[in-house]
Amino acid sequence: MSYLHDAGNPVAWKEPLMVTRMSSLASPYTALVIGASGGIGAAFCERIEGDDACGRLLTLSRSMDGFDLCDEESVARAAGRIRGAVEHVDLLICATGALTIDGVGPEKTIRAIDQEAMRAQFDLNAIGPALVLKHFAGLLPRDRRAAIAFLSARVGSIGDNRLGGWISYRASKAALNQIVRTAAIEIGRSRPKALVIALHPGTVATGLSADYGAGHDRFSAPESAGKLLDVIDQRPASDSGAFLAYDGSRVDW
Ligand SMILES: NC(=O)c1ccc[n+]([C@@H]2O[C@H](COP(=O)([O-])OP(=O)(O)OC[C@H]3O[C@@H](n4cnc5c(N)ncnc54)[C@H](OP(=O)(O)O)[C@@H]3O)[C@@H](O)[C@H]2O)c1
Known part of the structure; x- marks a missing residue:
């Protein structure tokens, strides 16, 4: 069993910290x-590394291997490499995203x-x-x-928007939700x-939310990550297309 690597570059193995079991997936499963x-x-990687049922964990990252989500050729190349390395991916988590890009943070007003x-x-x-889809x-x-799970954000909910502001981030996440649903x-x-x-992962202590x-x-x-993996593991295929929070509740569109 290989632990943490992308399709080409090995990454140092780390002691798994958390125990998670994705019991709804065939064992051994392949995760990306x-x-x-x-x-x-x-944190997803640490959790999945610690799951005995995971046979293979593949990773893609801009800073670790140059994978750029905003460049279709980069996405297509990565998919080709992974197709050459594994037959199937049972669990795909897309945990990319940003609130501040190139130093520009969320707008407080439409004038911005x-x-x-x-x-x-x-x-x-x-x-x-x-493009990942x-x-x-x-x-x-x-x-x-x-x-396949995509990290969205509750602020992308149109029905739940009571504060205004952050118009670009909100709208991009609302678009993501429609893309996932479709x-x-x-x-x-x-x-x-x-x-x-x-x-929706909750408000999480990361660089994005600092x-x-x-x-x-x-x-x-x-x-x-542990709560989100539980949600993924517990939800039936009949819930495909849903927008769910870390506690399994549905978020208003
Ligand atoms: N943290 C929160 O409170 C919170 C709340 C609601 C929703 N979310 C959502 O959760 C997701 C993950 O957030 P996080 O808090 O873990 O943020 P983070 O620590 O800033 O991680 C963001 C990830 O996105 C990657 N990324 C950025 N631009 C990319 C690009 N062009 N191509 C490929 N990868 C790119 C980054 O890669 P590099 O670091 O390698 O550049 C990094 O791996 C985001 O979608 C965010 O909107 C977070």
């Missing part, structure tokens, strides 16, 4: 974490909307995950349970046992 260098992404900054939010938070969905097995319907036709979902989490209870990244 995209955004493995992120706060929550790294900047075309380039808004485009960058959509590129990373919505179009990138769509395009290039990686074919790796899911057809005949057994599989799961893809879930299509994937369900060829892979009826697959679960394709958008997840400047914005004041006044919120914050989960540690391992806590959030």
